[in-house]
Amino acid sequence: MSKARVLQSGLLLIILSSTLYWIVEWLSPTSDRLFSDYSARLNRVLDISIEPPPNQATLPQISWRDFHGEEPELNLSLLDSISLHACGLEQLVFEANSSLGKVASADYQLIWHSQIIQGLSQCVNSQQLKPALKQKLQNILELKRQHLAVYWYNYLSQDKSIQRLWLGNTRLNTSPAAAYRQLSLQLSQLHSIGQRFTHGQSIDASELLGISKQLSSAPTLRALAQELNSASLWLVTISQALQQRQFSCQQNQQDFSILQNILNKVYMPKIQAYLAELDQSLNLLNSPLSSLFNSQGLDRLPSSMLQLQQNFHRANRQHVQQWQAILNSCDDKSSKQG
DSSP: OOHHHHHHHHHHHHHHHHHHHHHHHHHSOHHHHHHHHHHHHHHHHHTOOOOOOOOOOOSOOOOGGGGOOOOOOOOOOHHHHHHGGGGTOHHHHHHHHSHHHHTSOHHHHHHHHHHHHHHHHHHTTOTTSOHHHHHHHHHHHHHHHHTHHHHHHHHHHHOHHHHHHHHOOOOOOSOTHHHHHHHHHHHHHHHHHHHHHHTTOOOOHHHHHHHHHHHTTSOOHHHHHHHHHHHHHHHHHHHHHHHHHTOOTTTOHHHHHHHHHHIIIIIIIIIIHHHHHHHHHHHHHHHHHHHHSOSTTTTHHHHHHHHHHHHHHHHHHHHHHHHHHHHHHHHHHHHHHO
8 A cells, every 4th residue: 555545544534533523522411521621620630530420310201101191082973973064063073083183193182172172162052953963062062171181181291292302312502591491481381371271262273383393393301401410410429529639728739720720710611600501491491390290290200300400509519618628728828828
């Protein structure tokens, strides 16, 4: 192989290696990237060995099918169904009860429930239907109104875009609060739709479908939970290492200058800023999450997020205390020199 060919192959290998490195780096969670750099700097200065903490499960396992409540069937004979043409409900009932309708997405099924209830309200007052049929429709209408909450919670537990929020994974940038602020507004709007529906008002189909589309591309709650948990584990691991090291400024003035540089140029502007973004993101979401997922079983999800935040706050306080101990050791030296 010629020398030029060898150089060309070597250059190609370097380019491929660099590309692979940046791909892996880009795919890595933001917390891991920030804390890996932070801990490596502390390792060099303090001659310690901070290892990445092991990953842990962040949210409880949910079997979504278990939360599907039983819905009443719309039992009408073929002749009765055809008679609904007189009040404009025949096609809608056919679509909802067809084989395709039964496997339609949860948002479309909820819209059908709303539209059928609205249509039944009109049909029971129609002068073109026989009294016996109107009585059947009245009974069905009352039954469906009694199950408004069931329809709503079935939608919440079975909708794919909502499940994605708890199951999907998205990569967060260093400033995720803005995206989660939008998600908070969308969840609040969804809660408002649910409040109106369960109190007997019709659903605006375009509004619900629009929210479903937005949720399908929103940053996920699982990603936020993973980052909160990962950051907490990193903080605890590093705090324990600092506590065991028992750094004393009186013996290591030169190292303290380097530590100050890490504190002021790495921890505060990068680590602490990102931690504040994570905390703010969940603060924005806590209220709409607790309002939306308040049914028995599903309420475990927002409760788990709150527990993660409490652990996160505790880990932050512990870490700040370790830095304060380092700074205090230098204050003691300054006061003795004075």
